[in-house]
Amino acid sequence: MARTEQPRSPGFGEFIYDKLFHNYIWQSIFRSGYPNTPRNQMLAIATSVFLHLHPTRIHKTHVKITHTYCLGGLSFFMFLGLTVTGVMLMFYYVPSVDRAYTDIAALETNVQFGMLIRNLHRWMAHGMVLTVLLHMMRVFYMGAYKPPREFNWVVGVILLVLTLLLSFAGYLLPWDQLALWAITVGTNIAGSAPVLGGESRFVLIGGFEVGPNALIRFYTLHVIALPLLAAIFMSVHFWRIRRDGGLARPL
């Protein structure tokens, strides 16, 4: 029999886990204790809504940190963290020219932990751009885009664009000088297209200069349209990793 089929004796972590969670209430929710047989461990992955994204088994080189440096996973964590902190920011923020700036300023002074939430959102947004770029580099230098993963690389490039757009759309929302002028510079770049440049800029910011219309457009893109698109493409991305037989490895 293969080695992996044998039950493992519980280690210290599993002992603690069992003592902490093996009680009446916990069991009413989860129905089973720590999965300490290979069969139960595979079932834990396969039957959980959150974990079944994974395969039940994985090649042993792929759990080495140096294989992925967790970069794709970190990008995904950032996305989740940004969603959570973003929802919290939405409680306090109204995307109108009269209120946007004061709402953000109020986070610093009037809202318990407001500054922390805003900082988290800001730094994770920068962090995500960086980890996505690094993730792309790791995939490239490993030749992990090669057949049959061609299409997942394309999905990745789309995710890169969506990440940049998400970050860019969010940049306007504090409605301070930094935001206004960065978006002015950025949308001017879009407006310089040889054909239909002016038109696309007009559509993007809802006018000839960055004003109230631009604010509401960027807000809508930032909190609904782009995150939704990104979530859809991420689902496809993860699904394709499984369909393509897990991560790439030498043939």
Place this chain on the structure above:
Amino acid sequence: MAVATQGAGATRESVRQKREREQELLVWPDLVFIEFIAAVLFTLTFVILSTFINAPLLNIANSNITPNPSKAPWYFMNLQELLLHMDAGLAGVIVPTVLLIGLMVIPYVDRSNDGQGGWFATPNAIRITVFSLVWASVWTVWLILWDNSSHARIYERLPMLWGSDTRWEWPGHKGALFFEDWPGGNFLRVIWDFVFLDNRIAIRDNWQWSMPVPFQPGSGTDGHLDWPRDFKEVPLPLNGTWIWNWGDPGWMPGWLRRLYPYDGHLDIPAITAEYVVPIIVMVGLPALMIWVLMKLGWAHTVRDAMIALFTGFILVYFALTIVGVAFRGKGQNLVPFWKVPNLENNPSIQRYAPPPETPLVFADRGRGAEGHG
């Protein structure tokens, strides 16, 4: 044993499967725990970072006060930097579009499975990466200095390195002529001038030559074609002739009319400086890089070429970002990073300062107590 009784094909298959099984681990616990630890470290890092470093908030948006310099977010600063070196449409839209499409087609161009799934797993991968890093950084820095005319200043100051206080002039540069007696000397002179132009815009404004011609279409009638004067208003081919003389198509909607150059003129010197030279550089240098790599005997396969191109792209992406963020000061001039103005110190756009806390005064209660007394 079992092997002997089975068909050869099935045997190989089952042995292979068995070997694969033994290489595998269970996702629970091996991967799930790593992910858990990564999530914890990630959360801690960002909470600590966010406790100590605050997100910027400047004064409220005001479209009448333009900060100088105005900068895009950092990941678009490379485009903003590119904008300084070519036509805005080329830098801001065409180049990024071509690059994104280029990124997407990588797997469809490089379709072999060599070196899949391991870091730099093809034979020359590391050498090629290092070579293209050096190649791209040297050229990027040089081109930025050149377009800023800074390289000319570097030459001029070279003699000062060994203590002389005269500036150095290129022989034949700026006025001095020594080609004229040679056969074809005038032509050489034009080339020479081109090579030692101060920067890219000088192609449009400062490069001057004239060529005798038997007859002259269009503008002047002095028997000479002069750069740049005679090249500034060149009508589109056949425009205004019996073939193409439709005039203003007023019935077309505006956006369609823009596509139809019914009265187009070409400004050739501007097109040369804004499109032709930048495109030649952006296509030529990568091509040259691959040619050199092949001559060196390092690059043989499509994968090798992809490594060189991708590395060059990544380097230029980050190099332009760094130059844009850290070396562009007022008016987007190239300055050392300690002279790049910090927006937060500019009084008109400085950082938001929370209003001083109003002290809580319990005046009423105090008075009440007095009353009792």
